[in-house]
Amino acid sequence: MKMRTLGRSGIQIAPLVLGGNVFGWTADEKTSFAVLDSFAESGFNAVDTADVYSAWAEGNQGGESETILGKWRKARGNRNRMVVITKVGSDMGAGRKGLGAPYIEKAVEASLRRLGVEQIDLYLSHWPDPATPYEETLGAYQRLLQKGKVRAVGASNLDAAQLREALEVARAKNLPRYDVLQPEYNLYDRAGFEGALRDVCVAEEIGVITYFGLAKGFLSGKYRKKADLAQSPRGEDIGDYMNPRGTRILEALDQVAKRHNAKPAEVALAWVMAQPGVTAPIASATSVEQVQSLVRAAGLNLPAADLALLSQTGP
Ligand SMILES: NC(=O)c1ccc[n+]([C@@H]2O[C@H](COP(=O)([O-])OP(=O)(O)OC[C@H]3O[C@@H](n4cnc5c(N)ncnc54)[C@H](OP(=O)(O)O)[C@@H]3O)[C@@H](O)[C@H]2O)c1
Numbered sequence: 001m002k003m004r005t006l007g008r009s010g011i012q013i014a015p016l017v018l019g020g021n022v023f024g025w026t027a028d029e030k031t032s033f034a035v036l037d038s039f040a041e042s043g044f045n046a047v048d049t050a051d052v053y054s055a056w057a058e059g060n061q062g063g064e065s066e067t068i069l070g071k072w073r074k075a076r077g078n079r080n081r082m083v084v085i086t087k088v089g090s091d092m093g094a095g096r097k098g099l100g101a102p103y104i105e106k107a108v109e110a111s112l113r114r115l116g117v118e119q120i121d122l123y124l125s126h127w128p129d130p131a132t133p134y135e136e137t138l139g140a141y142q143r144l145l146q147k148g149k150v151r152a153v154g155a156s157n158l159d160a161a162q163l164r165e166a167l168e169v170a171r172a173k174n175l176p177r178y179d180v181l182q183p184e185y186n187l188y189d190r191a192g193f194e195g196a197l198r199d200v201c202v203a204e205e206i207g208v209i210t211y212f213g214l215a216k217g218f219l220s221g222k223y224r225k226k227a228d229l230a231q232s233p234r235g236e237d238i239g240d241y242m243n244p245r246g247t248r249i250l251e252a253l254d255q256v257a258k259r260h261n262a263k264p265a266e267v268a269l270a271w272v273m274a275q276p277g278v279t280a281p282i283a284s285a286t287s288v289e290q291v292q293s294l295v296r297a298a299g300l301n302l303p304a305a306d307l308a309l310l311s312q313t314g315p
Contacts, residue, residue: 001043001298004279007207009152009179011083011121013046015273016298017209018291019284020049024064025057026233027286032068033075038291040076044298046083048182048209048282050126051111052090062092063114070116085209086111087126087156087182099129101140108149123150124182127157134166138175145176154180154207160196167204178206185210185278187219187249187268188241190315198277210272213281215241219268221250232286249313256306262296269297271310 003012018039023032036047053065066086073082088107091097096107111120123144125137141153155166155178163181170177181201185193189212201208214220216234218241226242229235253264260267272281285291302310 001045003045005207006122006152006209006279007179008205009122009154009207011046011152011207013083013209013280014044014298015280016044016213016269016294017046017048017085017280017282018044018294019211019213019282020047020065020069021053022065022284022286023049023054023068024060025054029068029071031286033072034288035285035291036069036072037076038288039285039294040082042291042295044295045081046085046121046280048085048211050087050090050124051107051114052087052092052126055092062090063110066111066114070114074116083121084115084117085122085124086115086120087124089126089129099125099132099137099140101136104137104140105143108144112149119148120150122152122154122180124153124180125155125178128155128162134169135173135175138166138170138173138177142176152179154178154182156182156211157184158197159192160200163197163200163206167200180207180209182209182211182282184212185272185275185281186212186215187253187271187310187313188215188246193277194315202277207279208277210278210281213269213272213283214265215268218242218246219249219253220263220265221253224250245314249310252310252313256302256310259306260300260302262300263293265290265293266297266300267302267306267310269294270300270302271307273298274302274307 001014049065052062055062089099144150183193218238223238253267257264257267
């Protein structure tokens with residue numbers, strides 16, 4: 001597996017990160033273990049989760065994904081091999097949210113406990129928190145870095161202006177900077193990353209791991225008509241992609257997939273992997289079969305003509 005360098009974080013990752021928001025939601029513990037086993041055995045080395053995953057599933061309260069990941073690491077004894085990425089700041093209920101320093105200091109302990117590790121490899125601010133100055137958040141991260149509780153820090157869901165401001169504060173106040181960004185990006189959702197945000201990331205050597213690599217499953221091509229939405233609990237979120245543009249994208253994916261004897265999901269992820277500024281896409285899987293599709297995606301080198309055909313579907 002050819003590893004990629006995640007910005008200036010010092011972390012090396014395989015070209016695809018496993019998404020952990022399904023653990024405890026659409027993948028129970030047994031299925032999550034099988035997915036993680038298959039992913040690790042295939043030579044991949046990074047998993048993305050968050051303290052809040054998967055609070056939205058019935059009966060959950062948040063922390064389920066980190067707990068499953070921690071149990072898996074313990075059961076498999078591979079604590080040091082898998083790069084663990086987790087996030088803080090989403091609403092966990094009872095006032096537990098945001099990027100204030102006292103909250104981050106408590107939240108990191110809860111994540112470390114659930115994950116069963118002494119250090120989180122990459123700790124991300126999940127969402128911008130307009131109520132907290134960057135200086136306060138970055139100051140909290142500086143203390144976590146000094147204590148060895150986290151190895152690197154980054155942010156998710158910042159736009160170009162917010163990222164620029166955060167970098168500027170880090171420089172001016174001599175604080176650690178966000179070395180990694182996690183934006184939404186896939187063949188359907190392109191406008192948020194392409195342009196100013198990507199330019200900042202490239203210029204500042206920021207590692208970029210993109211989420212919703214498969215547009216929640218839409219880009220696998222398994223949702224073509226309204227009746228298909230019943231296939232997964234995620235179906236209700238996918239209707240928004242069912243429009244003439246979504247159809248054009250699926251047609252382009254079908255065309256390229258056929259040429260390479262691949263599945264549309266594999267082509268969709270290979271396209272993200274080939275985009276400038278992207279270190280690796282994140283995608284989740286709810287079965288070993290889906291993991292194997294992710295593995296094939298990482299081995300699919302699309303020629304320039306195919307990449308152009310896909311890109312021509314427009315941002
Ligand atoms: N930073 C943030 O704010 C943020 C937000 C969202 C997500 N994320 C991260 O990004 C990760 C990826 O997002 P996501 O999991 O929501 O969406 P995604 O990766 O775009 O879609 C993954 C889903 O597509 C389906 N799928 C996967 N492989 C497939 C295949 N080969 N054929 C058919 N269907 C397939 C599976 O769902 P079914 O089997 O249920 O259909 C799977 O759970 C998350 O797990 C999380 O770690 C971050």
